[in-house]
Amino acid sequence: MKLRRMYALSIRHLYLIRGSFPRILDLIYWPTIQIILWGFISKFFTMYSDYYNNTVGVILSCAILYDFLFRSSISFNMLFLEEIWSRNFTNLFVAPLKLSEIITALTFTALVRTLIGIVPAVLLMSPLFGVSIINLGAPLFLLFLSLYMFGTTLGILVTSGLLRFGPAFENTAWSSLFLLAPLGCVYYPLSILPEWLQYISNLLPLVYVFEEARSILINNSVNYDNIINALLLNLIYFSLSVIIFYFSFYGARKKGTLVNMGE
C-alpha cells in the first residue's frame, strides 16, 4: 500500500469539506440536535426512573456512542456515494489504486468526517447537561474503537452493495443502521428483549459495547470480557466485510457496473 495514493483519496474529500461551510454545518448539526434531544430525555429519566436514578448521563452517553457509530457508518457510505453523485467513480477506478488502499483511505477519512461532527456535540454535553463522556474512563477509547470498527464494517458492506448493484442500492445505505439499532440494545439492557431475540443480539458487538457503557456508569465497574467480545466480533465482521468488498469488486467488473456509474 502506498501512503501518497491513500493521502490523495483522503484530501479529495477533505477539500470538499473545507470548501463548503454548509457541508461543515450539516456535519455538526445532526449530532448536536441528537445530543440536545437525548439530553432532555436523559434528564427526564434520571428524575423519574428507578433504573436510572442517580446515574446522570447514562442515556446521554449511550446516545453519543450510538451517534458516533451512526456517523462512522454513514461517513464511509457518503464518501463512496460522493464519487457516484459527482460521476467521478470511473476516474477513481482507472487510477492505480489498490482496493486495500481505497478501503484504508476511506476508513481514515470517514473517521475525520465523523469527528468533525461529533466533537462539538461532545463538548456541548457538559455545559448543557452537566454530563461528560469522559466519565467512562480509560475503556472509553476501546468502546469508541469497537463502534468505529462496526460502523466501518457496515460502511464497507453497503459500499459493496453499491459496487455490485449500482446507485439503486443507495437507500440501503441510509437504512442499514436503523435495522440494527433495536437489536443493539443502545438505550435499554439486553434482558428487555425476548429470549430468542437475545441469542441474535448476542451476535452483535453493539450489545457488548452498550451493556458495558451502562455497567461502567451505573455500577462503576469495568468488565473487560464485554470489551474483548465486542472487539473479537468486530474483527471477524470487519474481515468478512473486506472479503465481500473484494468479491463485489470482481462481480462489478464481471457485470460492467464500474463503467459510467453515476446518477
Place this chain on the structure above:
Amino acid sequence: MSIKIKNLYKNYKGFEAVKNLNFEIKKGSITGLLGPNGCGKTTTIGMILGLIRPTVGEVLINNKDIEIEKNRISVLEKMNFISPYVELPKKLSVEENLIVYGKMYEVKNLQNRINTLCNDLNLKEFLNKKTGELSSGQKNRVSLAKSLINNPEILLLDEPTASLDPDTGDYVRSYIENYAKKNNTTILLASHNMSEVERLCENIMMMKQGKIIDEGTCEELIFKHGRVNLEETFLKLVRE
C-alpha cells in the same frame, strides 16, 4: 507501451457485447475505433482499462496480462483515460482536482506538471475556480489535463471532443496530435467524429455488433469501399 487484444469476448447475460476481438496497437501509434452506438466500443475500452472483466480472451499491455492485479496497477500507473460520461468532482477547484489526481498517480514535481499543463491548455486563470462552474469546453480541457497528469504512455480517448464547439474541438484535437507526436504516446480513440478520426488516426478499426468488420488506414478503407470520404465509408459499413 503496446496494446494487444487476443480472442476477446464479453457476454452480459446472454448478450454478446464483444465477439472475438483481435488487434494490436503499436507503441506511439494513434488508432481509431469507429462504430455505431452500442457496437461495443465502450466495453472494449472498459476491458483495456481493467474496469470490465472479459468473458474470454486476454488484454495484454506491453505483454502483461492485466487480469493479474499486480499488472493491472502497474499498467494503470502509465495509462489514462478521458470520456464525456465521466467527470471530475464539481465542488473541487481545478487545482485541487489536479493535485488529487497528481498525487494518486504519484507524479513527481507535481506543481511544475500542473503549471505546464495549465499553461498549455489555457487553464491558468481557472485554477482556483470550482470545476462545476466552468463551461463544457473548459471542463473538457480540465479533464484532458487530468488525463495527461501522469504523462501517460497509453491514452484511451472516448469521444474526447463530444459536445464541444468547433473551435474548442479543433484546439483539443491539435493538442492531442502534438502531444502524441512529442511523447510517442499510444492512443486508442473512440469517436463519432469522422474528420477527427481522419485527421488523427494512422489506423482505423470499424466495429459493428461487437466485431471488427474492417480495418486499415483511412485512405485504404475509403478506396476499398469505393467511397469519397470516411463518413460515407462508415455509413456503408454500418448499414450493410
